[in-house]
Amino acid sequence: MRIADVLRNKGTAVATVPPEATVAELLAGLAEHNIGAMVVVGPEGVAGIVSERDVVRKLHERGAEVLSRPVSEIMTRLVATCTPRDSVDDLTVLMTRRRIRHVPVLDGARLAGIVSIGDVVKTRMEELETSQEQLHAYITRG
16 A cells, blocks of 8 residues: 555645744644644745654753744754655554654655554554455355
8 A cells, every 4th residue: 555545545634834933833733733743844845843742842851931932943854754656564664663653745845745653553454454354255255
């Protein structure tokens, strides 16, 4: 299965935030969309990614003053990405090795979607259910 298949099922909408938005604005967006990370998009495209985990760590380090600081100060700049043509297996390996939960999907320079670990797990469960149904049908038909 390819990332394009995952996006076809979940959709291609991506919540983004500009680098100059405050961390408080980021948190409002995360809560509004009920998501765990947002892609940081600047004039030249994807500039970074920032997650709830990033915010928690910076709050612990610097205190509440971080809420008024720009997202660019806490975002991860070296973003792991994938393409619609990549396999879900390859993405699973990437997420496991890098210990990340959200991966933006780039089609060339265009942000084409985002895949979370939850999307990967859901895809795997659907594949297993389909295999189980096929096996059950094969066995019962003799």
